[in-house]
Amino acid sequence: MQLLGWVTAAAFAPPKAALEQDLVSGTLQAALAEMAKAHSLPTPELPRTKLSELQAVYTSLFISNPAGLPCPPYAGMALDERLFGEGFDRLLELYRAAGLEISPDWRDLPDHIAAVGEAIALLETRPALARALALDYLYPWLKRYTPVLLEADPTGFYSTITVFLSQVLEVVKSETATPQLS
Amino acid sequence: MKLPRRNFLKLSAAAVGAVSVGGAVTLTSRAKAAPAWYTKEVKQVFSICENCFWRCGIKASVVGNRVYKVDGYKENPKSRGMLCPRGQGAPAQTYDPDRLKKPLIRIEGSQRGDGRYREATWEEALDYIAKKMLDLKEQYGPESIAFFGHGTGDGWFVDFLPAAWGSPNAAKPSVSLCTAPREVAAQYTFGRAIGGHEPIDWPNTKYIVLIGHHIGEDTHNTQLQEFSEARKNGAKVVVVDPRFSTAAAKADRWLPIKPGTDTALLLAWIHVLISEKLYDQDYVEKYTVGMEQLVAHIRPYTPEWAEQQTEISAEVIRQVAREMARYRPKAVVPPTRHTVWYGNDTQRMRASYILNVLLGNYGREGGFYIAMPPYLEKYPTPPLPLEPAAGGCSGPAAADKEPEGYKPRADKGKFLAKSTAIQELIEPMISGQPYPIKGLFAYGINLFHAIPNVPRTKEALKKLELYVAIDVLPQEHVMWADVILPEATYLERYDDLVAVSHKTPFVQLRMPAHEPLFDCKPGWWIAKELGKRIGLEQFFPWQNIEEYLDTRLQSVGLDLETMKSMGTMVQNGKPWLTDWEKENRLPFGTLSGKIELYSEALAKAGFDPLPKYEAPQPVPEGFYRLLYGRSPVHTFARTQNNPVLMEMEPSNSVWLNAGEAARLGFKPGDYAYLINQDGVREGPVRVKITQRIRKDAVYITHGFGHKAKGMTLANGRGASDSYLQTRYTLDRISGGAGLRNNFVKLEKAPPPKLKSVTQLIKERRA
Numbered sequence A: 001m002q003l004l005g006w007v008t009a010a011a012f013a014p015p016k017a018a019l020e021q022d023l024v025s026g027t028l029q030a031a032l033a034e035m036a037k038a039h040s041l042p043t044p045e046l047p048r049t050k051l052s053e054l055q056a057v058y059t060s061l062f063i064s065n066p067a068g069l070p071c072p073p074y075a076g077m078a079l080d081e082r083l084f085g086e087g088f089d090r091l092l093e094l095y096r097a098a099g100l101e102i103s104p105d106w107r108d109l110p111d112h113i114a115a116v117g118e119a120i121a122l123l124e125t126r127p128a129l130a131r132a133l134a135l136d137y138l139y140p141w142l143k144r145y146t147p148v149l150l151e152a153d154p155t156g157f158y159s160t161i162t163v164f165l166s167q168v169l170e171v172v173k174s175e176t177a178t179p180q181l182s
Numbered sequence B: 001m002k003l004p005r006r007n008f009l010k011l012s013a014a015a016v017g018a019v020s021v022g023g024a025v026t027l028t029s030r031a032k033a034a035p036a037w038y039t040k041e042v043k044q045v046f047s048i049c050e051n052c053f054w055r056c057g058i059k060a061s062v063v064g065n066r067v068y069k070v071d072g073y074k075e076n077p078k079s080r081g082m083l084c085p086r087g088q089g090a091p092a093q094t095y096d097p098d099r100l101k102k103p104l105i106r107i108e109g110s111q112r113g114d115g116r117y118r119e120a121t122w123e124e125a126l127d128y129i130a131k132k133m134l135d136l137k138e139q140y141g142p143e144s145i146a147f148f149g150h151g152t153g154d155g156w157f158v159d160f161l162p163a164a165w166g167s168p169n170a171a172k173p174s175v176s177l178c179t180a181p182r183e184v185a186a187q188y189t190f191g192r193a194i195g196g197h198e199p200i201d202w203p204n205t206k207y208i209v210l211i212g213h214h215i216g217e218d219t220h221n222t223q224l225q226e227f228s229e230a231r232k233n234g235a236k237v238v239v240v241d242p243r244f245s246t247a248a249a250k251a252d253r254w255l256p257i258k259p260g261t262d263t264a265l266l267l268a269w270i271h272v273l274i275s276e277k278l279y280d281q282d283y284v285e286k287y288t289v290g291m292e293q294l295v296a297h298i299r300p301y302t303p304e305w306a307e308q309q310t311e312i313s314a315e316v317i318r319q320v321a322r323e324m325a326r327y328r329p330k331a332v333v334p335p336t337r338h339t340v341w342y343g344n345d346t347q348r349m350r351a352s353y354i355l356n357v358l359l360g361n362y363g364r365e366g367g368f369y370i371a372m373p374p375y376l377e378k379y380p381t382p383p384l385p386l387e388p389a390a391g392g393c394s395g396p397a398a399a400d401k402e403p404e405g406y407k408p409r410a411d412k413g414k415f416l417a418k419s420t421a422i423q424e425l426i427e428p429m430i431s432g433q434p435y436p437i438k439g440l441f442a443y444g445i446n447l448f449h450a451i452p453n454v455p456r457t458k459e460a461l462k463k464l465e466l467y468v469a470i471d472v473l474p475q476e477h478v479m480w481a482d483v484i485l486p487e488a489t490y491l492e493r494y495d496d497l498v499a500v501s502h503k504t505p506f507v508q509l510r511m512p513a514h515e516p517l518f519d520c521k522p523g524w525w526i527a528k529e530l531g532k533r534i535g536l537e538q539f540f541p542w543q544n545i546e547e548y549l550d551t552r553l554q555s556v557g558l559d560l561e562t563m564k565s566m567g568t569m570v571q572n573g574k575p576w577l578t579d580w581e582k583e584n585r586l587p588f589g590t591l592s593g594k595i596e597l598y599s600e601a602l603a604k605a606g607f608d609p610l611p612k613y614e615a616p617q618p619v620p621e622g623f624y625r626l627l628y629g630r631s632p633v634h635t636f637a638r639t640q641n642n643p644v645l646m647e648m649e650p651s652n653s654v655w656l657n658a659g660e661a662a663r664l665g666f667k668p669g670d671y672a673y674l675i676n677q678d679g680v681r682e683g684p685v686r687v688k689i690t691q692r693i694r695k696d697a698v699y700i701t702h703g704f705g706h707k708a709k710g711m712t713l714a715n716g717r718g719a720s721d722s723y724l725q726t727r728y729t730l731d732r733i734s735g736g737a738g739l740r741n742n743f744v745k746l747e748k749a750p751p752p753k754l755k756s757v758t759q760l761i762k763e764r765r766a
Helices: A002-012 A017-025 A027-038 A051-063 A075-079 A086-098 A113-122 A127-152 A157-175 B085-095 B122-140 B154-165 B173-189 B221-232 B262-275 B281-287 B291-298 B303-310 B314-327 B345-358 B427-431 B454-463 B523-533 B545-554 B560-564 B577-581 B600-604 B643-648 B658-664 B757-762
Strands: A100-102 B009-011 B043-048 B057-063 B066-072 B104-106 B117-119 B145-149 B207-211 B236-240 B253-255 B439-443 B466-471 B483-486 B498-500 B506-508 B568-570 B624-629 B653-657 B671-676 B681-690 B697-701 B743-749
Touching: A002 A017, A002 A027, A002 A113, A002 A127, A002 A157, A017 A027, A017 A051, A027 A157, A051 A157, A051 B117, A075 A086, A075 A127, A086 A100, A086 A113, A086 A127, A100 A113, A113 A127, A127 A157, B066 B085, B085 B643, B104 B122, B122 B145, B122 B439, B122 B466, B122 B483, B122 B523, B145 B154, B154 B439, B154 B523, B173 B345, B207 B262, B207 B314, B236 B314, B253 B314, B262 B291, B262 B303, B262 B314, B262 B345, B281 B345, B303 B314, B427 B454, B523 B545, B545 B560, B643 B757, B653 B658, B653 B671, B658 B681, B681 B743
Parallel strands: B145 B439, B207 B236, B236 B253, B439 B466, B466 B483, B624 B697, B653 B681
Antiparallel strands: A100 B009, B043 B057, B057 B066, B104 B117, B104 B483, B498 B506, B506 B568, B624 B743, B653 B697, B671 B681, B671 B743
């Protein structure tokens, strides 16, 4: 689960030099291979995309788009269909109780998918909690927005990641009796 | 396998071990109802509403990073403890998922309007802008960058920054697309501004004549409260409007005037007051100059003549004039805010003021009070190279002379007034005449929903070498910019102190209810950081906004901490002529020191010293004159993505006279396209079939017809009057753009295939 969290955080944070390094070094691809092996899934092949292209696509998919933003990257949008809904409040409560604080450098909302990914990773010593976070916050977002990304992502980078993460979480869901939030 | 962590979150060591999976504290919380916000610790924060330009003082109820409720407070003269639906619904904008969230830079090689952007840091975005600005200054001079803005924070970008930078090309739509004629006319008549808070002593008046006034529809809070008070106190109301407006529904008389003939009516009323000797002769003698010329000038403007122009009977014209006279000086013809109608608007407003003066009501109870600005010092900075040129709701800029080495504003010479006219600064971007404008800042203004002739504006944007948009929402024009800077909303920022001229002058404070969400920054911070990068650091000597505000407040014996607990500081005014006469002086800033019925200054400048009537442009066969107005729950084109307000009013409709509807075959529930004289089409928009409008005009509320797909609720709903205003008539005195010389015909249209706003709110995911 920790690796799934890091992959989510790495892939959905604003694309900068760190992501470029993960891609050039093959670290991200290797992480996907390890996860695939662990869950008996085929390894997806990440498309080779220049950082500048990823930045443009990331902006148009997740930040601002004159034709309408296809994928608001917030867990609450999938849970509540709005920002700052009850799901958002529950997530904050979960972070608080788990001892997670938002870094002052993070200039976005705490339910951004990249932040949720990092939270999953940081809860390494509480696998059940991390699993619950993944299934109750990350998975609904993946389920809602993967079809959108399959249509709207011209690079295939983001859709490849979300398809794969969805497959992993479906396996996790079927294998594990996770604590349910409702 | 480990990936390097991104550090968005951190683990607090103290809390490690506090969580147990399945524990009641967290994982079962979904089953529980969340505690209501008001059961938590609620912080009260004073601020100023930004959902219209009445700018009510508000108190926000805040829990953490959320504002749950806003209310007026009784100590504030703008709200007096009450707030309208727009104000109540305004906080939803802060939590709008469509908000601009990060600084963006247009992808190199993409075209303006393509909307291809990449995220940038603030440092990168500001460095990019600064480099371009300095390059443009080097090549074309500082005047090659124009600054447009609208809203409480616009002072940083339209007054201060351009004046420090050295560009006279700064403009606000609130001048030449709104108040310019009434303000310029007031200066030439009274030597005083009308100002953003119209100085009418509503509660004490006994007779009110509203000409094309949007009261009740623009919902300017205390203005409406006081109008209601006047009604309750027995004031009679006459409404002059081609449309049976909300105010008309409360009136004793509705005069359905032929559009564009208001000056004829005003001149006829003046004629009656003078010819029947009903005017206040003592007042006129004591406080005015030019009565002799007025008497001679007004002779031809009889009620019978006016009947031919206005289609209001001479008998009714006489009756209303006599009624006004009966109640004087407690009879008043209040100025509207939006006065750019037909192009001869300064003269219409002069006629209106002259009528008021004959009623003896300026500076007297039940008429106009004399508004004074509150005393408040500026923050001490080195002298700015230029005087701010944009003016504002309070009238034209003070100076129109350029210091040596600086060029005059690009629209100088096109009209008489001293302020810029925003629509006249577009052409130089295209033609390069009288000199090139190559850069543009757009702060909070909607370029396509404010400035007439949208195709021309788009052409101008394509020609620019730098276009920066500072905004909260991805409005259509914003997504044309080279750099988009996301501003913190009104609930997330300090702004400069708002000083309001009033019967009791006052200063109000806006302070942030919580930190800005996302990567948004307040306007003052953006201006200061940009200033540092373009060599203007000396003009931003303050350490931070708190120090800036505190220093200003010290000048009136306050400090910021005290002001935070008050919200508003009220001072004493001098509202009546008698207050001034006690000091052996008069308040009139004209050359003569009196009210100028006959304007020598206008005569010297080559304009009519007394108002004359000019017939409006005729309506072409098969067309209707396009009239427009305001909605009580929306403001301009700013609020149509607000879910609370859109649930109340999700679209506009076109008012069409019932007889005309029958002739054209429209039935209730039908939709139409509006097609203007230049072939521009808007809609579909629902047809409101009504007896409440004349046969020669149609009416829509302003602000709908958005084309920005990034605004999921606003996009595609209703019709835009601005897009249909491809022509305007320049008022050669004030620089105002007369917008009511546009005409439309209606064509049947299928109903728009739109999801309901309620459904969209639920589906705001794609």
